[in-house]
Amino acid sequence: MVPGTASAKQEPDAAAIERAVSAYAGRAAYPGIAVTITKGSQVLYAGGYGHDSAGAAVTATTPMPAASVSKSFTALAVMQLVEAGKVTLESPVRDYLPDFRIADPRGAQITVRQLLDQTSGITDSTLPEKSLPQPDSLAGAATRARSATLAVEPGTRHFYTNTNYHLAARLVEVVAGEPFTDYLRRHVFEPIGMGATTTINQTPRDLPRDVRKGHVYAYGASIPAVEPKRFVNGSDGVISTASDMAKWLIVQSNAGLAANGTRLVSATSIASMHTSSDPRWTYGMGWDTDRKGRVNHSGIWFTYTADTLLLPDGYGIAVIGNSGIGLANEGISPLADELATLVTGGEPSTGAPVRLIVDLTLAGLTLLSLLLGIRNLRRARIWADRFATRPPWRLALRLLPRLTPLALLVVLPDLLGRIVGGGRDITFIQLCYYSIALVSWTAVAAVLNASVLTARIVALSRPRPARDAPATNTSPQLAAS
Known part of the structure; x- marks a missing residue:
């Protein structure tokens, strides 16, 4: 300088x-x-x-x-x-x-x-x-x-x-x-x-x-x-x-x-x-x-x-x-x-690298969403076996929240424009410029939750084997009794 x-x-x-x-x-x-x-x-x-x-x-x-x-x-x-x-x-x-x-x-x-x-x-x-x-x-x-x-x-x-x-x-x-x-x-x-x-x-x-x-x-x-x-x-x-x-x-x-x-x-x-x-x-x-x-x-x-x-x-x-x-x-x-x-004679303040902290936090959330999504995908059949007998409306209540990240991804430009930008307009492409980390987390969560939703619906629709009837004891002694 x-x-x-x-x-x-x-x-x-x-x-x-x-x-x-x-x-x-x-x-x-x-x-x-x-x-x-x-x-x-x-x-x-x-x-x-x-x-x-x-x-x-x-x-x-x-x-x-x-x-x-x-x-x-x-x-x-x-x-x-x-x-x-x-x-x-x-x-x-x-x-x-x-x-x-x-x-x-x-x-x-x-x-x-x-x-x-x-x-x-x-x-x-x-x-x-x-x-x-x-x-x-x-x-x-x-x-x-x-x-x-x-x-x-x-x-x-x-x-x-x-x-x-x-x-x-x-x-x-x-x-x-x-x-x-x-x-x-x-x-x-x-x-x-x-x-x-x-x-x-x-x-x-x-x-x-x-x-x-x-x-x-x-x-x-x-x-x-x-x-x-x-x-x-x-x-x-x-x-x-x-x-x-x-x-x-x-x-x-x-x-x-x-x-x-x-x-x-x-x-x-x-x-x-x-x-x-x-x-x-x-x-x-x-x-x-x-x-x-x-x-x-x-x-x-x-x-x-x-x-x-x-x-x-x-x-x-x-x-x-x-x-x-x-x-x-x-x-x-x-x-x-x-x-x-x-x-003007003062001492400038120092601060933490907030930008890095925020992005690393979002990276952690992205990784967590990825791991949980993979885990839930692998356990889709177990989940279906557990809840298959529930009424359809209760199943819907359990499944529909999986669409929340996708809905958030769709409205994210408008939401950020209102909350952070004071009502300013922003496109989805511009949102990617604004925060790659935020878009990545939201997109990963949306894709994996939608995949889990699909996998669970498919697992529910598959026929289940009939449960075995209780075994009957036919020993001579019991029969005589």
Whole structure:
């Protein structure tokens, strides 16, 4: 890792940062991590740890997906149009996208602000954007949204969904009269010197060649994997580097003014994006806030995770790791928190390798399910002999629970989306990325229990030999008696 140029008084200890990142990477199983730390208009630190999936070292110039941190770029692009007098936040989206229609008539009420603060009423349940066919462009994403309904009245509740930001990015390119990718390049990236940053439409098709595969995790191993097919522009399509993300952090911490003197938006717009407009939720526009007054946004792919964090005292932190969201790993945000503690004079906490512990536990459950399943298969005839005389309804009560693991396997994507993802949509393939160990255990249990059920039914249906009648004693003495 290479520290940036800053005064000795401001610069965090590089060795301490390396230790914190290395320790986190070890226990959270991240092969490579890019890190940058800023304060005010200065870059205090930019560098990389570990390696990519091809074995090359991760550095400050390694391109990696910023995932949903991309939403902050989309929000700023909209705010530029607001400041130019071309868009009004409280106006209906339909004023700028005449073709915008959804299956719910209340969609006509959705405003530009409601897209940005995620209160349009569209949710992953009313438009399952990952399960539906993936569009090729923002225009296609807007067309796909026509099948959406609303969970609530627009502006009444916060529901996080990528669809809102697909629509916001489409609004930018229609109002600006140029593709969203070109708009960001000309009006955001190039003016502040983010020359290595771009945004894409669809994964993995549009990924730049120098972006390596990320990783999924299973049983202690990080496995290189291609990101599944998803439409990401506007919501989570930005590809950047640690060095470029430092320039983005400076804009956010410096009231819209870049280190090179370029102003992207006004201080008022920055404050609006960082602040919720309603006390019922904490999300502003492309940024969230926490109880400590910190401004942040995380980013999640199935093979990468990212986080940006702005502290009240002027520090900015961005981290990107080349391993995806998974069970016991909901992102790389804990590392950003540890670095925040470090740069403000505290001592980062250490913890157990929870990801490994969870997967090893699931491995044990998988092995136990396998052994019990084999045992029950071998004893199917014994079981049938024991229970053959029971009434059919009692047999059914004993057998039907064997279908529970199969039912769980079928509903697992929806169940995990609701319990862990807060109602987010996820496909079965994406679930396999999320936790190979969980899917393996559920699948093994489902197959073996279904096999035991079948074996017991077959054993019950086979004819049983008649029981021998009691032997009759025909000795002469007994007969005489």
